[in-house]
Amino acid sequence: ARKYVVKKNFVGDPKKDDFEIVEYELPPLEDRHILVKVEWISVDPYQWAYTSKYKAPYDQFSYQVGIIQASKHKNFPVGTRVVSHHGWCDYCIMNPEVQVDGINFGVLDFGVYKLPDLQGLPASLGIGAVGMPGATAYFGLLEVCKPKAGETVVVTTAAGAVGSVAGQIAKIKGCKVIGFTGSDSKVQWLKKELGFEHAFNYKTVDVGKALREAAPNGIDCYFDSVGGELSYLIMQQMNSYGRVAICGSISSYSHSLAETNNSPTLQPLIVLKQLKVEGFIVFRWMERWPEAFADLSKWIKSGQLKAGEHVTVGFENVVDAFQGMLSGANCGKAVVKV
Numbered sequence: 309a310r311k312y313v314v315k316k317n318f319v320g321d322p323k324k325d326d327f328e329i330v331e332y333e334l335p336p337l338e339d340r341h342i343l344v345k346v347e348w349i350s351v352d353p354y355q356w357a358y359t360s361k362y363k364a365p366y367d368q369f370s371y372q373v374g375i376i377q378a379s380k381h382k383n384f385p386v387g388t389r390v391v392s393h394h395g396w397c398d399y400c401i402m403n404p405e406v407q408v409d410g411i412n413f414g415v416l417d418f419g420v421y422k423l424p425d426l427q428g429l430p431a432s433l434g435i436g437a438v439g440m441p442g443a444t445a446y447f448g449l450l451e452v453c454k455p456k457a458g459e460t461v462v463v464t465t466a467a468g469a470v471g472s473v474a475g476q477i478a479k480i481k482g483c484k485v486i487g488f489t490g491s492d493s494k495v496q497w498l499k500k501e502l503g504f505e506h507a508f509n510y511k512t513v514d515v516g517k518a519l520r521e522a523a524p525n526g527i528d529c530y531f532d533s534v535g536g537e538l539s540y541l542i543m544q545q546m547n548s549y550g551r552v553a554i555c556g557s558i559s560s561y562s563h564s565l566a567e568t569n570n571s572p573t574l575q576p577l578i579v580l581k582q583l584k585v586e587g588f589i590v591f592r593w594m595e596r597w598p599e600a601f602a603d604l605s606k607w608i609k610s611g612q613l614k615a616g617e618h619v620t621v622g623f624e625n626v627v628d629a630f631q632g633m634l635s636g637a638n639c640g641k642a643v644v645k646v
């Protein structure tokens with residue numbers, strides 16, 4: 309089997325030689341264990357954000373979709389597709405009853421679960437729109453922002469895995485949606501394919517001016533995955549009692565805290581506008597993920613929600629896919645077909 313090991317903790321952007329592919333012999337299958345052939349690997353921003361929580365060398369953690377090739381567990385027969393959190397590997401052995409110690413947020417259950425019934429949709433959606441990123445968009449938007457029909461919702465990283473789903477759910481709920489993304493082609497995708505009312509390239513547009521025109525009555529909900537300057541500019545245009553779901557802060561993942569200390573101070577405008585600002589981690593709702601997956605796959609089947617994917621082929625290309633996603637090369641969820 310092969311797996312990716314992080315040889316050196318990332319300093320700034322992850323580099324190719326921070327990683328090493330290690331080949332090793334899989335041990336014989338023990339009682340209650342399963343052997344999984346990995347079909348799809350997920351590359352995600354948290355693999356960057358959490359490098360400092362580990363001391364290299366460590367096995368790169370991630371979600372994956374795979375098919376059971378051998379089983380000594382009666383509830384997980386051969387041929388079953390599972391979603392697991394066993395990292396960037398091509399084959400792996402796991403005990404489905406034991407939680408993986410990948411990341412410890414204190415509350416989570418990273419156990420293996422059977423791929424939800426996707427009713428014929430591609431299995432890769434199990435790590436995308438009908439997986440952790442889809443659940444993030446679903447609960448972050450609906451439980452934290454609680455958008456009402458007719459309200460104006462702004463989404464950042466809008467063409468990515470989480471953002472593209474969050475924006476489309478807001479549309480399904482009858483909101484006017486404004487997305488920010490990092491390229492003109494992704495702006496077009498958001499407007500033409502996903503039906504966002506407005507989309508802007510935050511790298512080239514005057515954000516304040518664009519928002520004053522696109523949202524003359526102000527912003528009610530902001531689904532924030534970026535932080536920093538862009539979020540500051542967006543939050544200035546919020547209405548009183550607006551709701552902000554802090555999903556991530558990708559603009560700061562490559563910085564040390566000291567370097568980000570000069571970021572804009574948000575407190576005055578939070579007070580003035582009486583905003584409700586709430587951070588969240590998707591695992592808060594883990595026992596309710598099946599509820600999200602049922603709605604998300606229903607919306608995809610009915611054509612109300614488009615599950616964009618950016619597919620890289622080949623196990624040896626996982627790092628390229630990871631670096632590409634961090635620099636914005638992906639339109640939709642970045643996945644690797646092993």
Ligand code: NDP
Nearest residue numbers: 353465468469470489490533555556557559588589590636
């Ligand atoms: P995406 O598919 O959105 O990929 C990351 C995107 O971030 C890139 O495509 C790029 O798009 C954008 N980006 C990179 N650097 C910057 C920057 N400096 N400023 C603005 N945008 C940038 O990834 P995900 O959908 O998986 O994750 C999106 C966010 O959601 C991340 O912040 C992530 O940490 C967070 N998240 C939070 C979870 C939670 O439980 N709270 C769970 C899962 C994800 P562009 O071209 O637009 O710049």
